Amino acid sequence: MSQEHVNRRSMLRGCGGIGLAAFGLGCGAGTASAAVSASPRFDLTKPSYDLFRHKRLHDVTVQQGFAFDGINKRLFVAQRRNGTDTKAGDLCITQLDFAGNYVSYMHLSGFGHGVAFGVEPRGTESWLWTEVDANANGYGTRLARFKFVKGGSLSHASSAIAKYSPVPGAVEYTCSIDPVHENLVLRHHKYGAKHIAVYAMADAKAGDFSRPKAYFKQPSIPGTMQGYTAYGQYLYCLTGNAYSASNPAPGNAHLVSVNLNAGVIAQGPVLTKAGGTLEFREPEGLAVYRTDAGQSRLFLGFASGAAGNRRSNLFYKNVLL
Incomplete structure (x- = not known):
């Protein structure tokens, strides 16, 4: 279509x-009325647990967003590519296993910043939903869907990409997928502010964005946005900056949950001390995963390590209210 x-x-x-x-x-x-099905929400005040620390990615830059393919047991992490203009929108997507072991990578040219993206399992394949067609500031201006290819390289102009402009008048897009409730969450810039739209994955895969389950202007969330995802009725946002002289431990990484049906903050900002002993420690990315045993987890990402040797770290919360 x-x-x-x-x-x-x-x-x-x-x-x-x-x-x-x-x-x-x-x-x-x-x-x-918004139509996202009611669900419990993660309690952001509860402790976080390690998935892994200090894992190498394909590139040496700070990680951005990450996402899981829960069917095929794959983890993908986005980075801005080293050695290219930071505003070019060139990304490296690293594939890891769930222990953080390196598997492969894919290069994307002219796509965007990588703050958030989603993965759609299709049989044994993983298809990525990302931003694409980076603007002069390095942020994607459309939504893209394409197959992850190990060791592959993809230009934003490739015919292998399905591109969408779901919201009339929007100038920047990122997305995240709720794999448990099968929703696509779209964060985009319109009328000078960030907005949130939620679509059923079945509609999104059909290229039909005419029936959003929810749509609202993002409420004011203090701090630097570093990632977002959704679980059922709630959107989760991660904000903060790397440790520095002006931002010493425990840092300023905070979590916020937003009720998608009301467009208002449900909990937070809550300071998170996950990975508090990491060197450098910059908050980078959120994603949801449900284990084979049925436990839903909210994953938090942090970059660590020295410049030129950045590492990936993932932690999770698992208490629902």
């Missing part, structure tokens, strides 16, 4: 019923 066809259908459907107009995205003003 072409993107042009999707856009025309969205415009036609958006002026009635529960289409785009109902969420203030399309043909007129209006509101509608």
